[in-house]
Amino acid sequence: MTKSATPQDQRALVDRLMTACGGSYSPETRRKYFISGPQWAAAYQGQALFHAPTRQVVSATEVIRQFAEIGIGYWTTHDTDVIPTEALMTGRQAEIVAGIKEALKSNGLQCSMVTCETFYHPVWAASPAAESPEIRAYGATRLRNTVRIGHELGAQFLVYWPGTLGYLLQGVIDETQTLKWYAEGINAACEEDLAVAAQAKTQTLRHCLEAKPFEPQAEIILPTSDAMLNFINSGLLKHPDMVGLNPEYLHELMWGGAPRAALARALVAGKLWHFDVNDGYRLKHDVDIAVGLVNPLDWLNVLMLLRSHGYNGPFNFDYKPPRTTSNYGVFRVSFPSAIDRFITLWEMAGEALEDPIIKEATEALKAGAGVAASNDAQQIFEANKEILTLHELIAHRLVQILLGLHRGRKIFARGEKA
Ligand code: GCO
Ligand code: MN
Ligand code: MN
Numbered sequence: 379m380t381k382s383a384t385p386q387d388q389r390a391l392v393d394r395l396m397t398a399c400g401g402s403y404s405p406e407t408r409r410k411y412f413i414s415g416p417q418w419a420a421a422y423q424g425q426a427l428f429h430a431p432t433r434q435v436v437s438a439t440e441v442i443r444q445f446a447e448i449g450i451g452y453w454t455t456h457d458t459d460v461i462p463t464e465a466l467m468t469g470r471q472a473e474i475v476a477g478i479k480e481a482l483k484s485n486g487l488q489c490s491m492v493t494c495e496t497f498y499h500p501v502w503a504a505s506p507a508a509e510s511p512e513i514r515a516y517g518a519t520r521l522r523n524t525v526r527i528g529h530e531l532g533a534q535f536l537v538y539w540p541g542t543l544g545y546l547l548q549g550v551i552d553e554t555q556t557l558k559w560y561a562e563g564i565n566a567a568c569e570e571d572l573a574v575a576a577q578a579k580t581q582t583l584r585h586c587l588e589a590k591p592f593e594p595q596a597e598i599i600l601p602t603s604d605a606m607l608n609f610i611n612s613g614l615l616k617h618p619d620m621v622g623l624n625p626e627y628l629h630e631l632m633w634g635g636a637p638r639a640a641l642a643r644a645l646v647a648g649k650l651w652h653f654d655v656n657d658g659y660r661l662k663h664d665v666d667i668a669v670g671l672v673n674p675l676d677w678l679n680v681l682m683l684l685r686s687h688g689y690n691g692p693f694n695f696d697y698k699p700p701r702t703t704s705n706y707g708v709f710r711v712s713f714p715s716a717i718d719r720f721i722t723l724w725e726m727a728g729e730a731l732e733d734p735i736i737k738e739a740t741e742a743l744k745a746g747a748g749v750a751a752s753n754d755a756q757q758i759f760e761a762n763k764e765i766l767t768l769h770e771l772i773a774h775r776l777v778q779i780l781l782g783l784h785r786g787r788k789i790f791a792r793g794e795k796a
Contacts, residue, residue, distance in 0.1 A: 389706055396711055402718050405449025411724070413717060414452035414490045414694045415445045417459040420708060424701030432701040433708070439481045444709040446485035450717065453482060454491040454537075454694055457524050463499055467523050475530055482531070489531035490692050491652065494524035497541035497594065505542040507559035509551070514559055518566040525570045528583050535652050535692065536571075537624045538564065539588040544595030553599055560599075561614035568617040586624035586652040591633035593664050602633060603640050607647055626654035626696060627669075627680070634660055638680050645687050653689070654696035655720065666698040668716035670723055678780055681727035693720065730779050739768040739775075 383391060420441040423431035438460045442453055457466060461474050482489055496506040496517060504510075506517035521538075528536050543560055545551055568585060575582040587610070591601040600606050603625045610618050623644045630640040644650040657672040658665040670677050699712040730736060747761035778784040 389710075392707060392710060396715075399715075401722070402714060403449075403721050405447065408449030408717050408721065409451040411717075411721065412452065412490075412690070412692045413450055413720070414454045414692045415441070415450040415713065416694060416696055417441055417453065417455040419695060419697055419699070420444070420713070421459065422698050424699075429701060433703075433705045436705065436708075438478055442478075442481045442485050442487055445713075446487055448709065448714050448717070450695075450713065451487060452490040452692060453487050454489070454493070454692075456493050456495040457520070457527060458495040458498065466520070471523075471527075475527060479531060489528075489533045491535040491537055491694065492524055492528040492531060492533050493537040493539065494521050496520065497539070502542050505544070505556070505560075506540065506563055507543060507556050514562065518563050521563050521567040522570040525567050525583065526574060529571075529574050529578065529580065534581075534584060535586055535624075536567065536583045537586045537588055537652060538567075539590065539624075540600060541590065541594055543600060544598035546596050548597070556599055557609065557612070558614055561609075561612075564621060565616045568615075568620045571620070572617075582620060584651045585621045587621065588624040588626055588629070588654065590626065590629040590664065602635065603630060603644055607644065607649060610649065622649040622651035624652035624654060624694070625650070626656065627677075628656050628658040628664060628666060629654075631658060631660050631673075632662065632664065637676065638683050641680065641683060645683075645689070650689060650691065652691050653684075653693055655693045656695070656697035666696065668697045668699070668712060668719075669695070670716075670719040674719075674723065675777065675780055677723050678726055678730065678776060681724050682730055685724070685727050686731055695720075726779055730776060733775065733779065733784070735775050736772055739772050743768055 417438055421436045421438075423433045423435065425431040438455070445453060460478060461471050465471055465474065478489075496502050501513060501516065504513065506520075507514060525536060540560060543556065564585065564587075568582075571582045571585070574580075587600070587606040589600055589602050589606050590598065592598060600609055603623050606623060609615075610621050615621055625637070625640055625644055627637050630637040641650060641653075655669050657667045657669050657677070659672060695713070695716060697716065699708045703712050742765055747758075747765065749758070749761045752758065775784070781787075783789075
């Protein structure tokens with residue numbers, strides 16, 4: 379029986395077993411990737427509707443210091459993760475932002491993205507695009523302020539997750555009007571961005587919309603990345619060229635979609651600008667599990683798609699360390715293991731794309747049987763029917779790569795000899 383251990387011993391055990399797991403990358407290697415760590419992920423205390431917090435508060439400077447040690451090169455934040463609501467747009471905001479700039483600089487990190495919290499404070503109870511003009515005016519002011527913070531911190535991206543843009547009670551709001559009002563907020567942010575960038579002679583930011591199909595509202599007005607693509611092209615936005623997408627892996631899975639197909643639709647539209655990386659289950663709530671713990675095979679496939687299409691935007695680790703993980707564990711186990719699984723999957727995706735078996739099979743499929751085009755369906759089917767077996771062979775090969783079986787490892791029955 380294992381002896382009971384004090385929390386100090388438990389930490390030593392976690393450290394020892396984490397080292398025993400091996401396979402970790404150096405901070406230098408981790409920094410080569412455009413990986414960003416959200417302030418809110420690292421500082422999440424484990425609370426939820428049915429859950430009391432299990433972890434202590436962690437300050438932004440502590441998060442930044444820990445990220446630097448792990449080798450996370452980029453930091454992302456909501457405005458209110460670091461600036462209390464009542465301090466926004468006051469002298470206190472300027473002091474806090476200056477302190478963060480200093481912490482980022484002295485730890486060698488960059489801020490890649492800022493996002494405006496428009497879902498937590500009671501003022502957003504009826505969404506940032508509510509009927510009351512004063513709520514919407516405040517919403518637009520907050521978005522403009524976030525744009526200025528983004529420029530101040532040197533970010534390239536702004537993300538909008540309109541979490542409360544929807545309803546619990548049917549027939550209460552006018553959806554078309556809500557969409558128009560929401561577009562006014564995005565327009566205000568883009569105009570502010572253009573003005574700030576012109577004055578400072580810098581680039582404008584990339585404004586990225588993030589969809590989630592349900593939660594916190596029952597019904598959401600822009601529930602998927604596809605709905606958002608349609609919104610960008612709806613004519614309601616004054617600067618559609620400044621607005622793209624931040625799909626989140628789990629959010630596409632939550633509605634039952636295939637994340638890889640959703641990403642492909644964003645890619646062909648030229649709107650895949652930012653990507654929230656995590657994992658979870660279909661048709662369940664937003665569990666925000668760390669990448670690769672649930673669907674490693676699908677993640678391998680997603681990364682093959684992104685690698686083969688030259689995606690070069692950020693990978694934002696928008697997940698929530700489980701509430702069974704301690705404050706110590708967040709930085710010792712949760713972040714480093716998530717990043718290392720991601721890098722391994724990224725490398726495997728490269729291997730799969732170069733794999734001679736997959737390459738030959740794919741090329742053979744594309745060449746087809748080589749018979750003359752005709753209107754004879756049966757004849758075309760007969761000519762191609764053997765080659766189509768390669769679909770299953772490719773799927774097998776991908777699992778072999780995922781499990782390392784392509785390197786010669788075989789699974790033997792007990793007692794059987796190699
Ligand atoms: C979620 C959302 C958020 C957003 C964040 C940025 O999973 O609840 O994705 O984490 O990404 O609010 O706007
Ligand atoms: Mn999520
Ligand atoms: Mn997200």
